[in-house]
Amino acid sequence: LCFLSAAAMLIAFVNSKIGKMQTTIAITAGSMVLSLLILIAGQNNWFHLTEIATETVTRINFEDFLLKGILGFLLFAGGLGIKLPNLKDQKWEITVLALGATLFSTFFIGFVLYGLCMLIGIQFDLVYCLLFGALISPTDPIAVLAIVKKLDAPKRISTQIEGESLFNDGFGLVIFVTLFAIAFGSEAPTVGSVTLLFIQEAIGGIVYGFLLGLVFHYLISATDDHSMELLLTIGVPTAGYAFAEYIHVSGPLAMV
Numbered sequence: 001l002c003f004l005s006a007a008a009m010l011i012a013f014v015n016s017k018i019g020k021m022q023t024t025i026a027i028t029a030g031s032m033v034l035s036l037l038i039l040i041a042g043q044n045n046w047f048h049l050t051e052i053a054t055e056t057v058t059r060i061n062f063e064d065f066l067l068k069g070i071l072g073f074l075l076f077a078g079g080l081g082i083k084l085p086n087l088k089d090q091k092w093e094i095t096v097l098a099l100g101a102t103l104f105s106t107f108f109i110g111f112v113l114y115g116l117c118m119l120i121g122i123q124f125d126l127v128y129c130l131l132f133g134a135l136i137s138p139t140d141p142i143a144v145l146a147i148v149k150k151l152d153a154p155k156r157i158s159t160q161i162e163g164e165s166l167f168n169d170g171f172g173l174v175i176f177v178t179l180f181a182i183a184f185g186s187e188a189p190t191v192g193s194v195t196l197l198f199i200q201e202a203i204g205g206i207v208y209g210f211l212l213g214l215v216f217h218y219l220i221s222a223t224d225d226h227s228m229e230l231l232l233t234i235g236v237p238t239a240g241y242a243f244a245e246y247i248h249v250s251g252p253l254a255m256v
Contacts, residue, residue: 008031012026038050038053067173068242068245071169071252071255072238072240072251072252075169075170075252076233076255078162078256079256081162086155086159090159094164097160098163098166098167098168102168102171102175106130106133106175107133109137110133111126113129113132114129117129125183127179127182131176131179131183134179135172137168137175138168138172139168167253169252170202170254171253174201174202174205175198177201178197201248201250202250202253204248204250205244205254206250206253206254208244208249208254209256212254216236220233240254
């Protein structure tokens with residue numbers, strides 16, 4: 001993790017001096033180049049880099065690190081930057097874009113992948129193709145927020161894009177969890193059970209997040225101590241996300 005942080009910092013610094021690309025895009029491109037160099041080093045048996053990289057990656061539990069660790073902080077930080085009055089004015093547009101577009105993308109990608117698999121003779125269940133669609137449909141909220149701020153887009157458009165990019169991560173994870181339960185659940189899924197699971201994750205996450213936000217707003221308004229404010233902003237995406245997982249509602253939606 002220290003090496004990855006240092007590499008990301010170095011790529012961002014070089015880009016700020018030379019490339020002038022958007023930072024997240026530059027880090028992604030630099031990571032791809034770095035991965036390619038490691039593969040080339042492995043092919044030529046240089047410094048045993050491939051073995052070291054493989055051993056390091058296999059030791060990381062990405063579900064715990066990303067979904068239960070980093071994601072909560074990213075979505076919480078992104079949500080703090082959106083003004084609530086602007087969000088309320090665009091609530092229906094954002095809901096349609098975040099939920100409707102993510103659902104459409106999930107099923108479109110899933111059916112296209114299923115058709116391609118059938119075309120080349122690979123037997124693949126439709127639900128697994130839909131899982132892949134749910135996995136790649138949500139946009140990266142941090143990259144989107146950074147790009148919108150850099151472009152200085154009109155307020156109405158920027159609010160829609162920012163809100164959609166944040167909420168579609170949560171909705172995408174809810175869709176993925178629902179499809180995962182259908183694919184790998186111990187009991188045969190029914191329309192009622194799938195609908196109930198979706199409502200529990202999505203609506204439950206939004207309601208829980210609203211209540212958590214009220215408590216957070218009250219606590220942070222009641223103190224002028226900057227260290228206490230810092231502790232509160234760390235505690236919400238950690239303890240709040242963990243409790244959302246415990247009561248089986250969507251942590252990402254709650255953090256937004």
